[in-house]
Structure formats: structure tokens, C-alpha cells
Amino acid sequence: MGAYILRRLLLVIPTLFGIxxxxxxxxxxxxxxxxxxxxxxxxxxxxxxxxxxxxxxxADTSFMEESGYIGGRGLPPDFLDDLRIQFEFARIECExxxxxxxxxxxxxxxxxxxxxxxxxxxxxxxxxxxxxxxxYFRSVGVLELVMEKxxxxxxxxxxxxxxIYLVSIxxxxxxxxxxxxxxxxxxxxxxxxGYAIPGxxxxxxxxxxxxxxxxxxxxxxxGLTSDSFEELSLFGQIADYFWHITLPVIAYSxxxxxSLTLLTKNSFLDQIKMQYVITAKAKGLSEQRVLYxxxxxxxxxxxxxxxxxxFITIFFGGSLIIETIFSLxxxxxxxxxxxxxRDYSVIFGTLFFFGLxxxxxxILSDLMYVFVDPRIDFETRET
Numbered sequence: 001m002g003a004y005i006l007r008r009l010l011l012v013i014p015t016l017f018g019i020x021x022x023x024x025x026x027x028x029x030x031x032x033x034x035x036x037x038x039x040x041x042x043x044x045x046x047x048x049x050x051x052x053x054x055x056x057x058x059a060d061t062s063f064m065e066e067s068g069y070i071g072g073r074g075l076p077p078d079f080l081d082d083l084r085i086q087f088e089f090a091r092i093e094c095e096x097x098x099x100x101x102x103x104x105x106x107x108x109x110x111x112x113x114x115x116x117x118x119x120x121x122x123x124x125x126x127x128x129x130x131x132x133x134x135x136y137f138r139s140v141g142v143l144e145l146v147m148e149k150x151x152x153x154x155x156x157x158x159x160x161x162x163x164i165y166l167v168s169i170x171x172x173x174x175x176x177x178x179x180x181x182x183x184x185x186x187x188x189x190x191x192x193x194g195y196a197i198p199g200x201x202x203x204x205x206x207x208x209x210x211x212x213x214x215x216x217x218x219x220x221x222x223g224l225t226s227d228s229f230e231e232l233s234l235f236g237q238i239a240d241y242f243w244h245i246t247l248p249v250i251a252y253s254x255x256x257x258x259s260l261t262l263l264t265k266n267s268f269l270d271q272i273k274m275q276y277v278i279t280a281k282a283k284g285l286s287e288q289r290v291l292y293x294x295x296x297x298x299x300x301x302x303x304x305x306x307x308x309x310x311f312i313t314i315f316f317g318g319s320l321i322i323e324t325i326f327s328l329x330x331x332x333x334x335x336x337x338x339x340x341x342r343d344y345s346v347i348f349g350t351l352f353f354f355g356l357x358x359x360x361x362x363i364l365s366d367l368m369y370v371f372v373d374p375r376i377d378f379e380t381r382e383t
Contacts, residue, residue, distance in 0.1 A: 012359045017124070019355045022346065024120050027344065034136045034342045043205035073304045074279060078104060081111035087136060088122070092113055123348060133351035137341055142349035145334065152224055152323070152330030155241075159249045160215035163311055164256040169303065171257075172264025177291070179269060188262075195258035207325065208376065210247065218237050219247050222327030254309070267299040274298075304368060312361045 001294065021094040078360075081104055084090035092102035094109040102109050132142035140148075174183045194202075210218045222228070225241050271277065272295060274314045331350075338346035 007366075008363045008366070010275055012356070015359055016355050020124065020127075020352060021120065024116075024123070024189055024348065027347075028116055030342075032342055034087055034344060035080070035089070037342055038083060038098055064185065074107070085111070087290065088114065088119065089096050118212055127352045133345040135338075135346050136343045140322045142346050143353075145346065146331070146350055146353065147333045149329060149334050152328045153332070155224065155245050156248060156252050156328070156330065158197055159245060160253040160256070161307065163249060163253045164310070165307070168257050168260035169264050169300075173268055173291070173296075175261065176267040176268035180263070184355055191258040194254045195230060195252065199251055200325060202254050203247070203322050203325045204381070206251055208245045220244050242350045248322060248328060260310075264299070264303050267302055268295060271299045301369065307368065
């Protein structure tokens with residue numbers, strides 16, 4: 001098992017490199033970089049896409065001709081060069097024989113665009129040293145920015161997964177035992193309807209019903225904690241936290257009940273038909289003893305082993321719409337804002353960080369298989 005884990009860990013390096021390479025290459029074809037965002041704001045156009053789609057005279061600077069930025073009309077070339085250097089899209093190079101310090105104000109020096117390949121390997125070298133840089137527009141370190149948003153994402157991810165498992169596993173077991181009964185039919189209908197309802201629509205419904213919309217004002221309308229959170233006792237802080245997180249977690253979890261419930265049911269049905277279950281019943285064991293003493297462990301193998309993957313999916317796939325509806329500032333909103341603003345340092349820094357965690361979680365999922373069923377041997381499977 002140790003050799004298998006070592007091989008998987010070694011595969012993390014080329015896999016993560018490939019993820020970063022593909023995403024970096026794709027961004028080179030997306031119009032509207034961070035410099036164009038700043039130019040659009042300075043020229044009062046508000047949105048970079050307006051300047052991209054607009055028409056007008058040719059750019060009158062060598063920078064505009066070289067890089068193709070359309071939004072820089074009327075801005076000094078030196079200012080544009082400074083921006084390129086600041087965002088590490090260019091560097092100062094001087095003519096051969098010049099002995100002074102590189103300076104754009106010197107005629108012998110000029111801003112030269114850095115090739116994309118070189119910028120990519122510079123970025124990777126920084127990430128290897130866990131240097132994720134700073135946000136282009138917030139002047140805050142990427143890692144610090146992510147840590148600031150983590151409490152919201154962890155709250156949504158952890159409690160949503162726990163709620164899904166606490167509801168879906170007992171319900172799935174019950175549906176398997178009562179397969180084909182009216183209980184099985186109406187519960188299947190209920191979870192399928194819940195799966196079909198978009199999470200954001202269900203979130204609005206919860207707000208209308210329970211957050212003072214038109215009926216009851218039971219839960220708060222926004223935020224993760226109250227303004228007076230620091231003044232509350234420990235018990236009061238815990239209660240206030242769960243009071244705020246209840247509606248977002250329910251809205252976030254509604255679509256996850258169907259797949260896990262049906263997976264649990266089908267897994268139990270497969271095991272119930274096995275010969276060892278028939279033998280156990282023939283020996284006079286009670287249904288509860290057979291179900292939870294023999295069937296449960298085998299049936300739960302595929303369900304429990306998927307816990308890390310499900311958690312990481314919900315954790316990283318933070319719902320922007322639900323976060324917006326409940327005024328929660330999490331990773332979903334951070335990712336959206338970084339993408340719109342073309343904040344490459346945030347986009348690639350978080351991508352590297354999340355990609356690394358996702359790959360490690362994949363290894364943990366395999367370890368969960370072994371933990372649930374020690375008979376599984378990945379070493380034997382690969383030979």
C-alpha cells in the first residue's frame with residue numbers, strides 16, 4: 001500500500017502541471033486582460049468588453065501595435081508600459097553597451113513583452129515555493145484572500161455534506177428494505193422533485209417562507225454571524241452561527257439528496273440478494289442483525305468512500321448565486337469576481353491550491369476504500 005500511495009503522490013506533480021498549463025494556455029485566447037480592465041475604467045467605459053467591441057482609430061503607440069490592446073487610446077505610452085511591467089507582462093531591456101540602471105525614462109531602454117512560455121514557468125516556480133503573489137486589484141496576498149473566504153466555504157461544504165449523509169443514508173436503507181412499497185414510491189418522487197428544483201430557486205423560497213419575506217421571520221436574512229457575535233457567550237456564538245447557516249445549507253444540499261439516497265438504496269438491494277444474506281437469514285438471525293451486522297459494511301463501501309470527493313466538490317464548487325442570495329462572501333464569489341476582473345494572480349493561485357488539494361483528496365478516497373473494506377489491496381490490483 002505504501003508503494004501505491006508513493007506512486008500516486010508522484011503522479012500529482014505532472015497532473016498538476018498539466019492542469020496549470022492547459023488553463024494558462026486557454027487564458028491567452030480570452031479577450032480582456034487585467035491591463036484592459038484598468039484602461040477601460042480610466043477611460044470611463046466601465047466594462048472592458050465595451051472597449052473590445054468598440055470601434056475607433058488605430059492605436060498610436062508601439063505598445064498598442066505590439067500587444068493589440070484596443071482600450072488604450074489617449075493614454076501615455078509610458079503609463080501603459082509601466083502597467084505591463086507592474087503586472088509582469090513585460091520587462092525593461094536596454095541596448096547593448098548601456099551600463100546604467102534599467103529605466104524607461106532612458107532612451108536606450110524600453111519595455112519588452114515577456115513570452116508566454118517564460119511567464120508560465122516563472123509562475124510555476126513561484127508556486128513551487130508556495131508564493132501565490134498578490135491580487136492585481138486588491139493589494140492582498142492570494143493565500144490571505146483565500147483564507148479570508150474559507151470560513152464561509154467550509155461552513156457550506158462541511159455542513160451540507162453532513163446533512164446529505166445524515167438524511168440520505170438512513171432514507172436509502174429504509175427504501176431498500178421497503179422496495180416497491182408506497183413509502184418507496186412517494187419518497188422517490190419527493191427527492192426527484194427536490195433534485196429538479198434549482199438550488200437558487202429553493203433558496204429564494206426559503207427566504208420568502210422563513211426569513212421575513214411574506215410569512216415567518218424565523219431565520220436571519222443574510223450573513224454568517226450577527227453583528228454582535230463577539231459579544232455573545234460561547235453557547236450564544238454557536239447558536240448564532242447555526243441560526244445563520246441553516247437556510248444556506250438546506251438550499252445548498254437539496255440537490256444532493258437524490259443521488260446519494262438512490263445510490264445507497266441500490267447498493268443495499270445488490271447486497272441483500274447475495275448468498276451470504278440468505279445464509280444468515282437461514283441461521284435464524286434477525287433482520288436488523290443481518291441488515292446492520294452483515295449488509296451495512298459491504299453496502300456502504302461505495303457510499304462512505306465517496307465522502308472526500310463529495311466534500312471537495314461542494315467545497316470548491318461554491319454556489320455563487322446562493323452565496324449572493326444569502327450575502328455570504330465565500331470562494332464562489334471570489335472566483336467569479338476574479339474571473340470577471342481577469343485577476344490572473346487570484347485565478348491561477350487558487351487553481352493551483354485547489355488542484356493540489358483535489359488530487360490529494362483523490363488519494364484519500366482510495367484510502368477510504370481500504371478503511372471500509374480491508375480486503376481491498378491496490379497493490380495486488382495493479383500487478
